[in-house]
Structures are given as C-alpha cells and as structure tokens.
Amino acid sequence: MTGPAHKPPSRDPAMVETIERSKLREVVADRLKNFILDENLSSGDRLPTETELAAKFGVSRLSLREATKSLEFLGIVEAKPGRGLTVGSVNMERVTEYLGFHPALHDVCPHELIDTRVLIEAGVIPHVARRMKQDGSIYDRLNTINADFNQARSLTRWVELDIAFHRELVCASGLSPLMAFTDLLAVFFRRFRESLKKAEWSDGINGHQEIIDALKAGRVRDAEHALRTHIECHRERMGLPPR
Structure with missing residues (x-):
C-alpha cells in the first residue's frame, strides 16, 4: 500500500518573478559596466540609446531602465533630458x-x-x-x-x-x-x-x-x-x- 504522493511545495509566482527580475537587473547592470570598460568610455561620454542597449543585451527596455537606475544611484551612468544616457562620475559618498x-x-x-x-x-x-x-x-x-x-x-x-x-x-x-x-x-x-x-x-x-x-x-x-x-x-x- 502506497502512501499519498509527495506534493512539491508551491512557489509563489510573485516572489519568483521578483527574484528573477532582481537577478536580471544585476546581470544587465554588469553588462553595461563591462560595455563602458570595453569601449574605454570616460565621464561625459554618451552611451547608445535605451533601445540600442536593450537590443544589444537581449532584454526589454524596462529591464534596461531598472538596471540603469541602480547604476545612476552610484553615479556610474547619468540620464540627462535631451542627451539620453551618459557615463557619469562615481559618487564616492553614495x-x-x-x-x-x-x-x-x-x-x-x-x-x-x-x-x-x-x-x-x-x-x-x-x-x-x-x-x-x-x-x-x-x-x-x-x-x-x-x-x-x-x-x-x-x-x-x-x-x-x-x-x-x-x-x-x-x-x-x-x-x-x-x-x-x-x-x-x-x-x-x-x-x-x-x-x-x-x-x-x-x-x-x-x-x-x-x-x-x-x-x-x-x-x-x-x-x-x-x-x-x-x-x-x-x-x-x-x-x-x-x-
């Protein structure tokens, strides 16, 4: 006689989505930092548009925007009206x-x-x-x-x-x-x-x-x-x- 089949614990879809989005944001942020280094860009240099970067990294514009927000906090990138994204100056205090x-x-x-x-x-x-x-x-x-x-x-x-x-x-x-x-x-x-x-x-x-x-x-x-x-x-x- 067999017992009841073990039912795997259910996963909260909202929590899974939050974790996956968080990991994706970190991956995209790392790719953008590497792009800046590989291209030897300096403070003030313009970056490709959001659309171009999203296509380059194979992600949505929303995912790219979430990644750039975290880098903006540290001053690595800056979003300026009319200029798009530029390389920033690292805010050491932050x-x-x-x-x-x-x-x-x-x-x-x-x-x-x-x-x-x-x-x-x-x-x-x-x-x-x-x-x-x-x-x-x-x-x-x-x-x-x-x-x-x-x-x-x-x-x-x-x-x-x-x-x-x-x-x-x-x-x-x-x-x-x-x-x-x-x-x-x-x-x-x-x-x-x-x-x-x-x-x-x-x-x-x-x-x-x-x-x-x-x-x-x-x-x-x-x-x-x-x-x-x-x-x-x-x-x-x-x-x-x-x-």
Whole structure:
C-alpha cells in the first residue's frame, strides 16, 4: 500500500518573478559596466540609446531602465533630458554609504577591520605631515577636536568625536579619493563599541595628542607608530588573539 504522493511545495509566482527580475537587473547592470570598460568610455561620454542597449543585451527596455537606475544611484551612468544616457562620475559618498550598511562588512573579521584602518590612516601620515608644514590650521583643527574630548560625558559623544578626529586626519592628507571612505569609520566604531566602553578615555586623548604633536614636529615615523598603537589597542580590549 502506497502512501499519498509527495506534493512539491508551491512557489509563489510573485516572489519568483521578483527574484528573477532582481537577478536580471544585476546581470544587465554588469553588462553595461563591462560595455563602458570595453569601449574605454570616460565621464561625459554618451552611451547608445535605451533601445540600442536593450537590443544589444537581449532584454526589454524596462529591464534596461531598472538596471540603469541602480547604476545612476552610484553615479556610474547619468540620464540627462535631451542627451539620453551618459557615463557619469562615481559618487564616492553614495558608494561608501552603501558599503557602510552592507551586511558583508559587518561579518568581516575584527582583525581585518583593524588592519584596514591601520593601512589607510598610517598611509596618509606622510601626506598630512607635509601639508601641515604649509597649513597650520590643520594642526589647529585636529587639536580643537581632541580638546573637545575633555567635555564628553557619554559614550555616544565620545564616538562622534573619535570619528570626527580620524575623519579629519584622513581629509588633512588632501587625498580626495580617500576622503569619501572615511565614512566607513562608522562601521568600525559600531563593531568596536564594547571596546570603547572598556577604554581609558584619557589614553585615547593622549594618543591623539601624541599623533598630532609628532606630525607638527615633522616626526613622521613617531606619528605612524603612535597611530598604530592607538588603533591596535582594540585587539587587547576585545580579547582578540594576537596576530
């Protein structure tokens, strides 16, 4: 005697369509990015019309339009009235805003987050030192932010000031492509909030001061060492195993 035949679970047509459309949008967006690279197009260059691109990629104009919308958000393409689609300039602020909330970043190994911060911030130190010689206001801005720590009465305010200090440090390098990525500091501080609770805040203030005083004196190696020590102290506070 046989039992009732197993009935496969039904699929919600609306959900299937949503998933398939999402995948199609990503495929078309990838093809359009590759087209821009293969044709060696630059910012401001015109792209083929929607009809031409849809035919080239073998999709409907609606699917193409959905793909271009996602690329417009990042500034990769622009839709201008009367001009159609053109190659845009990547909006780094939008990119980092997107990355900052991407779940994958929240699963990154804590050691990797620390190493990334050290790599970026230690890398800008020589540039900051050179620019500080020509512009004394850089030291004044960093010093003012650090002095404000003495008035902080909550962890939230402390985190705000710490992000502001390190963002200003990177921006003081004058390396504009890196400036947008300072917003990723927020990801770091969300992950290491418990570490900050355990911190001796006076050590943080002293660490900042050591960095900026060494920069002002032109002692680049001392500034780099102080910065590495300042960032890497999170390993011990978080109870991370040694590298």
